[in-house]
Amino acid sequence: METEADMAVKDRDRFSTATRIRLLGEQTAARVYRSQTKRQARRSRLTGRAALLALVVCSLVVAMAYPIRQYVSQRAEIADLRRQKQEAAQRVEELRDLKARWQDDAYAQQQIRQRLHYVLPGETGYVVIDPDAAKQSRTDRGAAARPWYANLWDGVDKADAADR
Numbered sequence: 001m002e003t004e005a006d007m008a009v010k011d012r013d014r015f016s017t018a019t020r021i022r023l024l025g026e027q028t029a030a031r032v033y034r035s036q037t038k039r040q041a042r043r044s045r046l047t048g049r050a051a052l053l054a055l056v057v058c059s060l061v062v063a064m065a066y067p068i069r070q071y072v073s074q075r076a077e078i079a080d081l082r083r084q085k086q087e088a089a090q091r092v093e094e095l096r097d098l099k100a101r102w103q104d105d106a107y108a109q110q111q112i113r114q115r116l117h118y119v120l121p122g123e124t125g126y127v128v129i130d131p132d133a134a135k136q137s138r139t140d141r142g143a144a145a146r147p148w149y150a151n152l153w154d155g156v157d158k159a160d161a162a163d164r
Contacts, residue, residue: 127147
């Protein structure tokens with residue numbers, strides 16, 4: 001056991017400036033050493049294996065970029081073709097309905113009378129013309145606003161006038 005005198009000497013040494021500076025230096029050196037070993041430990045974890053892993057991951061990303069882009073574009077194209085197929089099937093169904101309607105004689109006769117302005121024997125045909133439409137057809141000479149036979153007759157008149 002230490003005596004009181006030895007303890008007094010130690011207390012005196014403990015509070016001396018040189019002792020305090022020496023202790024402070026040792027503590028600082030220990031901290032620096034600990035931080036260097038931590039940095040070295042961190043560096044050692046991020047060296048060879050991590051670099052190789054990063055290289056492999058980057059290579060895979062570069063190698064897979066083009067096939068993935070192709071896959072996405074092909075999926076979009078497939079979706080577009082399916083949509084077109086559905087629209088075509090709908091159009092075919094509409095045309096089948098129209099064909100079935102034209103098979104009916106009453107529908108065909110109605111369309112012929114309406115579109116070609118045909119009349120049955122004994123009937124009198126009338127074409128009601130909107131005055132505004134007549135003015136417009138005279139100025140535009142629009143063939144769509146006139147019946148087909150008027151356009152036909154104008155063509156005959158023009159052909160006859162060209163020969164003169």
